[in-house]
Amino acid sequence: MEHIKAIKADNHEIFSRVYEQYHHQIYGFILQRTQSDYIAEEVTQLTFIKLWKQRNNLSEQLHVNVQLFGMARQVMIDLLRKEATRFKYEGESAATPFTDSLIDTIESKDLLRLMEQDIQNMPRTRRLVFELSRKRGLTHKEISQQLSISTKTVEQHIGKALLQLKQHLYSIML
Structure with a gap:
């Protein structure tokens, strides 16, 4: 965090x-998702430009x-959307559905992966309460009975x- x-x-x-x-690492991250050297190079360069330009808005x-990886992901999505728009105006509409579905797939997979990492990094009890609630669909009362904690504590952990x-x-998203 001293780098920031x-x-x-x-x-x-x-x-x-x-x-x-x-x-x-950024290049590899983008290349893996797009299978395009051009896009990986562009996104890597634009990500570091964005990092420098938005340095005062960085979180310490x-x-x-x-x-940096959040910026890279957003730059990649922005670039893919620009490419889709360019294809539309150049009459290459066949490429647009592919680009749109690629963007949607990347966004969904990345979001799920990031959320799962965040959940795994939560304190043990908070993670357990959250998973029982959101993944198994248990009520607050059922969770409190199963873990022998109050429903108020369950609510606090979920919050x-x-x-x-x-x-x-x-x-x-910054």
């Missing part, structure tokens, strides 16, 4: 280190890699879990 502070303070050396550390509570997920998703 340094980048926010216009430290070019730290920014260069972050670039060296993550540009291959999140690691640089979390914010904290949802808040944690919302905060992380919000930081990704």
Whole structure:
């Protein structure tokens, strides 16, 4: 998180280190999803440009890699949407449904993967309460009986879990 502070303070050396550390990972992340060298190169470059331009809006509570991969994902989706629009106006409409479904698939899979990671990183009881509620569909009363905790405690765990997920998703969308 000290990288964020340094980048926010216009430290070019730290920014260069972050670039060296993550540009291959960002490239691979995008290449895996799009199977396009061109898009992977473009998105990688645009991601680091975005990181620098939006450095003052970075969260000091999140690691640089979390914010960087979130930016890369958003840049990729934006680029794919621009390509779909370009295809429409150039009369290549056959490519548009493919691009749209690719965007939807990427967004869904990434979102589910990120949410599952967030759930796994929750404290044990919070995670258990959340999974019993959202994955198994148990009521608050059923959960409280099963775990021998009050329904109020169940509500608090679910509220904290949802808040944690919302905060992380919000930081990704920046």
